[in-house]
Amino acid sequence: MLDKVNHIAIAVPDMDEAKRQWGQKLGVKISAPLPQPEHGVTVIFIEMGDTKIELLEPLGEASPISRFLEQNPDGGMHHICFEVKDILAARDYLIEQGARILGDGTPKIGAHGKPVLFIHPKDVSGTLIELEQV
């Protein structure tokens, strides 16, 4: 059902500092920062093999990563995104297995323009997991 890791999302408090840390200190190739006001974040993409690292900086007043950064002021790993072929079938399977889907269970259109949903971290080793239909 889960095919591969689409990306690992890392929340960062300051994108300029993150650019120095990843682009200069680690020496990886980073994209230009992309503001996504509809998702409350600015994103830098880092291609790593067949997966990606996404650096997320809060954008606007109600960013979904603000609370995480209050608790983790240096930043940190926020979620892992797995690809699925059929997000409604995946959701129904997960609910049948007793997993809790965040929100009302309806997939939303995510930052890549594709349907996504999130599984409750308490159901998966304290790890926030996003599913994206590709």
Place this chain on the structure above:
Amino acid sequence: MLDKVNHIAIAVPDMDEAKRQWGQKLGVKISAPLPQPEHGVTVIFIEMGDTKIELLEPLGEASPISRFLEQNPDGGMHHICFEVKDILAARDYLIEQGARILGDGTPKIGAHGKPVLFIHPKDVSGTLIELEQV
């Protein structure tokens, strides 16, 4: 310098529960648990595309993930491992860029039998990063 994501390590407080969560609730194929007493963990491997998820449960009295689990009792993402071709060249580049290597800077033999080192999380968005020479 950093080629691809070798694995994403997730610390779990209870491997039996993690097996249910990942193997049953998420429906992914999990390996048998592999005790690695010399590294203070028991590991389950989950192949995902060209990367892996590794579930780590503490083993023994002085497990390197015990403190993380005290702070994150449900478990959580512990580190990301990137592959490098030459770990000494990578270390020297990182030090030159002002990044701090944990320990005395000498690569140790990691859980896959290959040389590894860790970069200080304060230098990389609060994220613990392992480098493994492959």
